[in-house]
Structures are given as C-alpha cells and as structure tokens.
Amino acid sequence: MxxxxxxxxxxxxxxxxxxxxxxxxxxxxxxxxxxxxxxxxxxxxxxxxxxxxxxxxxxxxxxxxxxxxxxxxxxxxxxxxxxxxxxxxxxxxxxxxxxxxxxxxxxxxxxxxxxxxxxxxxxxxxxxxxxxxxxxxxxxxxxxxxxxxxTLKLGDLGLFSSVLDEAGLSPRWKKRLDDAFLRPRAFREALKAFTRGVRSAPLALPDSLLSSLDRENTEPSEAAVLAYLEEKGIELFGTRALADITANLVTIAEGREETPLDETAAKLISDYIDVSGPARTAGAKIARLLKGARAGSGAALETYDRRLALLSNAGIDLDRVMFSAEYGRTLDYYTGLVFEVHTGTAGTGSPxxxxxxxxxxxxxxxxxxxxxxxxxxxxxxxxxxxxxxxxx
Missing domain, CATH: 3.30.930.10 (Bira Bifunctional Protein; Domain 2)
Known part of the structure; x- marks a missing residue:
C-alpha cells in the first residue's frame, strides 16, 4: 500500500x-x-x-x-x-x-x-x-x-541442523548445505547437484592461488586474492567486495577435490524438507524419519514438541499453525525457530x-x-x- x-x-x-x-x-x-x-x-x-x-x-x-x-x-x-x-x-x-x-x-x-x-x-x-x-x-x-x-508458519533451523548431523555429514558438507538452505527455491536443485557431484565451472585461476586459500585463515587468504587482483589490474569497489570474492574462491578451491554428497544422506535431507503441514502432526513425521536418532536430534524434537505445548498454553490455536521444514528465512542471522504470519489479503511472499x-x-x-x-x-x-x- x-x-x-x-x-x-x-x-x-x-x-x-x-x-x-x-x-x-x-x-x-x-x-x-x-x-x-x-x-x-x-x-x-x-x-x-x-x-x-x-x-x-x-x-x-x-x-x-x-x-x-x-x-x-x-x-x-x-x-x-x-x-x-x-x-x-x-x-x-x-x-x-x-x-x-x-x-x-x-x-x-x-x-x-x-x-x-x-x-x-x-x-x-x-x-x-x-x-x-x-x-x-x-x-x-x-x-x-x-x-x-x-495463519502462522513455523520453521526450525535447529531441526534442520540436527538432520544434517544425523546424516553424518562432514563439517564442509554441512556448511555448504547450511548456506544453500538460505535459498529455499534453489535448495532442492542444489541438493541434486551435490549428490551428482556437479561443481562450479572451473575458472582460469592459477592453482597456486587456489591452493593458498583457507576458510579458517581469512586475512592471509584475502591478502592473496588482493595481490592477485592488483597484479591483474582489477579494481575493487567497497569494503565487502574483497571478502565476497575471497569467500567464493575458497568455496571453489574446496570443491576441487570434494566427493559427491552421499545418496543416503541426500535422501534423508530430501525427505525431511518434504515435511509440511499442520504443526501438530509434523513432529511425528520427523520423528519417524529420525528413528534411532542421536541425542542431538532427539533434543531438537523435544524442543519442537515443548514449543508447541507452550504456544497452546499461551492461547495460540494450533489448528492455525503450520510447519514447513524447508522454510528457513533468507536472513543469515537466524539460528533456530523462524516464523511468519500470513493473512488472506497478501501472497505467501508478503507475510x-x-x-x-x-x-x-x-x-x-x-x-x-x-x-x-x-x-x-x-x-x-x-x-x-x-x-x-x-x-x-
């Protein structure tokens, strides 16, 4: 308006x-x-x-x-x-x-x-x-x-993280999937690509530069990228540009020897993000997926159930509450529960x-x-x- x-x-x-x-x-x-x-x-x-x-x-x-x-x-x-x-x-x-x-x-x-x-x-x-x-x-x-x-829609980044843990992923794969999850429209395609071992198109960059990059050592990695850009006469604009370029190159460098995502793990993740519907029944669906789950996943499910009980006790009509496993918001800073309220006068993209x-x-x-x-x-x-x- x-x-x-x-x-x-x-x-x-x-x-x-x-x-x-x-x-x-x-x-x-x-x-x-x-x-x-x-x-x-x-x-x-x-x-x-x-x-x-x-x-x-x-x-x-x-x-x-x-x-x-x-x-x-x-x-x-x-x-x-x-x-x-x-x-x-x-x-x-x-x-x-x-x-x-x-x-x-x-x-x-x-x-x-x-x-x-x-x-x-x-x-x-x-x-x-x-x-x-x-x-x-x-x-x-x-x-x-x-x-x-x-109507109220809930998502749970903590549950998603627990599913990744249950899938037995390496820290690197978990980070890649965490990053991809912030783009829900592209996540399913990314998951398929990761399972097939599809990688970014190679860039015409020297192996010595890519080999020098390390996600855990930001300053020397950015210094190496800056030196390369200056050598090539590429000018930077804004303080974020160098950090963004370096992060992208680190991802490319890490992906050179990355094995495809395990198909069993990918299926568990895919089945999880398919969970959608009334919040009352979503927890049971997730529990079935995580049967025999580790302690961390069990704790996340307990948190989910406890939160619903507290909402009900606070007077929230749970019949108006939905859960979507693939809902994770588009802001990087969210770490657990996410929610949005919808009305009948605006589209799903306008809570x-x-x-x-x-x-x-x-x-x-x-x-x-x-x-x-x-x-x-x-x-x-x-x-x-x-x-x-x-x-x-």
Missing amino acids: VVETTRELEALEAQAKTLMNVFATAGHEAVAPAIIQPADVFLDVVGESLRARTYVFTDPDGAELCLRPDLTVPTCRLHLARHVDPATPARYCYNGAAFRIQPVDADAAHPREFRQAGFERFGDVAREEAEAKTISLVVTALEKAGLTTW VANGGRYDALMRAAGANADIPAVGAAIHTERLLAAVRGVSL
Missing part, C-alpha cells in the same frame, strides 16, 4: 500506537535506533539476497554506511552500547522505517521504504518460553490492531509479520559470545491493508 493521504498516515500512526502499547505493556522499552548504520555488520549477517538490496554509501571520511534494511541489527547495537555484559536481560520495542532496494516492477506490498513495528528480547535463558511469548505477543498485537484472520531466534547475531554486532535473542517485526502497511480487507 502506498501511503499518499493524510487519512492513511493517521491510520498508520493510530495502528502503531496500538502495537507499541501492546509491546510496552508486555515489558518492552520503546527505542529509536539510528536510520543510518555502519554497513559492515549488516552486510556480514543479512544474507546474499538482502545484501544486494541494501542501500550502501560512503561518507566523506571513507566510512561505508547503509540505510537500515531492518531494525533488529540496530537494536542489537543499541543493546551493546548500553550494557557492558551483553547477556544482560533486556526487552526493546520500536516503530520506524526500513529501506530495501526493490525491482522496478515490485508491487505495492514491497516498497523501497516501509515501516516495521517490532520487538527484541535478549538474554532469556528459558529459550522455548521466550519463543512462545514472542509469537503470542505478535498475535496479540495483530489482533488488537483488528486482524482476525491469520504481515515474521521473526525468530538469532543467538549468533550479537557476536557479529560486537559481543564476545553468542547471546540468547529472539524477536519479531510487523510490516505495518501490510497489516493496515489486511485489516481493511485490501489486497496489495
């Missing part, structure tokens, strides 16, 4: 007031993170898709900055600035603009500038309880704003709200360790349209 009239602006402001009141009543402090942010943190953690859609620019002093593509990362940075100990429990809420580059033919549900009303929880030791409270609070806020028709667990993000933002963190954001223009019964 394109906001053009005073009436629409007033409606959005009134809606935001309702949402923020719900968050504040639940114990979240209202904050207003800066719109302009250091680009490096975002570009390291948001994932390939969103990285290409982030507005990045350089100030006169040469610092690379960006317009925030979401408000989660800025809120993490705000928390770190406030607390010497990043594990200090805290809850924040916000309402403000975010910015993402969109295709020329993007529809009204995907504007370049849009509003997010959301909240973040840091330092909760009781993980599943915090997740259930997060989802329950999102649903409460949506309903307080007037939304009556909604009215989404969120999840992102324990590793605080480390990327500057902490010295992972910190328990979970949050959610509501796309307020989509919500207003859904409440009005308008299709975007």
